[in-house]
Amino acid sequence: MSSSPPAPPAAASPPRPSKPRTRSARVLVPGGLGLALVVAVVVSAGIGQLPVPPDQVLGALLRPLGATALRQPDEIATATLWSIRFPRVAMAMLVGAALAVAGLLMQAVFGNPLAEPGVVGVSSGAAVGAGVCIVFGLNALGPWTVPVFAFVAGLGVSLAVYALSRAGGRTEVVTLILTGIAVNAVAGAAIALLTFLGDTQSREQIVFWQLGSLAGSRWPQAAVILPLLLVGILIALLIAHRLDLLSLGERTAGHLGVHVERLRLGTIVLVALLVGAAVAFAGIIAFVGLVVPHLMRMLLGPSHRALIAASALGGALLLTLADLGARTIVPMADLPLGILTSLIGGPFFFWLLRRTRRSAGGWA
Numbered sequence: 001m002s003s004s005p006p007a008p009p010a011a012a013s014p015p016r017p018s019k020p021r022t023r024s025a026r027v028l029v030p031g032g033l034g035l036a037l038v039v040a041v042v043v044s045a046g047i048g049q050l051p052v053p054p055d056q057v058l059g060a061l062l063r064p065l066g067a068t069a070l071r072q073p074d075e076i077a078t079a080t081l082w083s084i085r086f087p088r089v090a091m092a093m094l095v096g097a098a099l100a101v102a103g104l105l106m107q108a109v110f111g112n113p114l115a116e117p118g119v120v121g122v123s124s125g126a127a128v129g130a131g132v133c134i135v136f137g138l139n140a141l142g143p144w145t146v147p148v149f150a151f152v153a154g155l156g157v158s159l160a161v162y163a164l165s166r167a168g169g170r171t172e173v174v175t176l177i178l179t180g181i182a183v184n185a186v187a188g189a190a191i192a193l194l195t196f197l198g199d200t201q202s203r204e205q206i207v208f209w210q211l212g213s214l215a216g217s218r219w220p221q222a223a224v225i226l227p228l229l230l231v232g233i234l235i236a237l238l239i240a241h242r243l244d245l246l247s248l249g250e251r252t253a254g255h256l257g258v259h260v261e262r263l264r265l266g267t268i269v270l271v272a273l274l275v276g277a278a279v280a281f282a283g284i285i286a287f288v289g290l291v292v293p294h295l296m297r298m299l300l301g302p303s304h305r306a307l308i309a310a311s312a313l314g315g316a317l318l319l320t321l322a323d324l325g326a327r328t329i330v331p332m333a334d335l336p337l338g339i340l341t342s343l344i345g346g347p348f349f350f351w352l353l354r355r356t357r358r359s360a361g362g363w364a
Contacts, residue, residue, distance in 0.1 A: 026306045029299050033313035037093070040317055044092075044324040045085045052077050061086075091217035092323040093316035094225045095278040096288055100315025101229075101236060102274040103289025104296070104307055108243040109267045110173055113297070113352060116290040117275045119180045120268055121161045122154040124187035126279045127210055129153025131194035134205045146209075147221075147280035154279065157183060158272035162265060170261055211336030212283035214323050221281045228277045232270055233312060239263065240304040247302060285338050287345020288315055294352060318344075 059070035129149040165176040
C-alpha cells in the first residue's frame, strides 16, 4: 500500500502591517510634528539681527499664561518678539497649515497625488485681483484693499472653473483640470498685461507678491486667517469619511450614499477659502499643498481623518522652516518665500511623478 504524497507546504501569505503599528504611527507622527514645530517656532523667533536666547523666547511666549519662572527678555527684545517675529511666525504656521490642508483636500477630491490647489485657479485669480489693485492704485479699504481683492478674485475664479467644467449636471475630473489649465493661462496673460501697464514700482510689487513673502506680517492678518483655518479643518474632519469612500471610486461612493457632485463642489469651495485667505496676505507660495499631504500619506496611510491633523502640522512646520531660511540664508536680505518652497517642491514633484508612473498612476 503506497503512501499518499505529502501535501505541499502552504504558501506564505505576504506580511501585513499590524494595526497596533498603524495606531502608534497615528500618534507618533503628529506628536513628533508638534514637537518639531515648537522647536522651530522658538528657534525662528530667536534668530535675527537682534538674537534672543531660546529660554527668553519661551519666557516671552509663556508669560501671558502666567508662567514667570523662565528668564524674560529685556524691553527691546520683548517689543521685537511681539511686534515683528511672533506675528511672522504665526503667519507662517497658519499659511502653511492652510495650504497643506487644501492640498490634501484637492488630492482627495481628484483621486491623484499630483493634484494641488493651483489646479482650480485660486492662486492665479488672487494674483490678478492683487495686480488690479496695485496697478490702478485702488485703496478703498486702506491696507486691506489688496488682500480683500485677492481673496475675492481667487474665490471667484475657482467657482468659475467649476461652473465652466460642468456638463449635464456633473463634473468630470479631467474636464475640470483642463478648464483650470485654460483659466490659469488666461489669468497669466492678465497678470502679464497688468505688469506691462504698471509703472516700475507697480511691476516690482506684482513680481514680489507673486513670489510670496511673509515680510510685514501683523497680528490682525493672523486674526483673519485663524478662524478660516479652524473652520476649514473642522469641515474637513466632518467630511473625512466621505473622502475615504470617494477614494474607492465615484460609482462605489455613490452606491454607499455619497453625493459626489455636492461633495466635490463643497470641497472646492473650501479649498478656495483656505488658499484664498493664505495667498491674500502671503502671495503665491507653491508646492506646500503638494509636498506635505503626500509625505503624510506615505507615513500614515489613506485615512483622511488622521491625515488632516498631520498635514496641518506638517505644513506649519515646513513653512516655518522655509521662512527661517528666507530670513537667514542671505545676510541682511529677505528672500521671497516662494523661491525656497519651489526649490524644495520642484525636485520632489519630479520624483513623485516618476514614482507615480511606476505605480501605474495609483496612490503610493
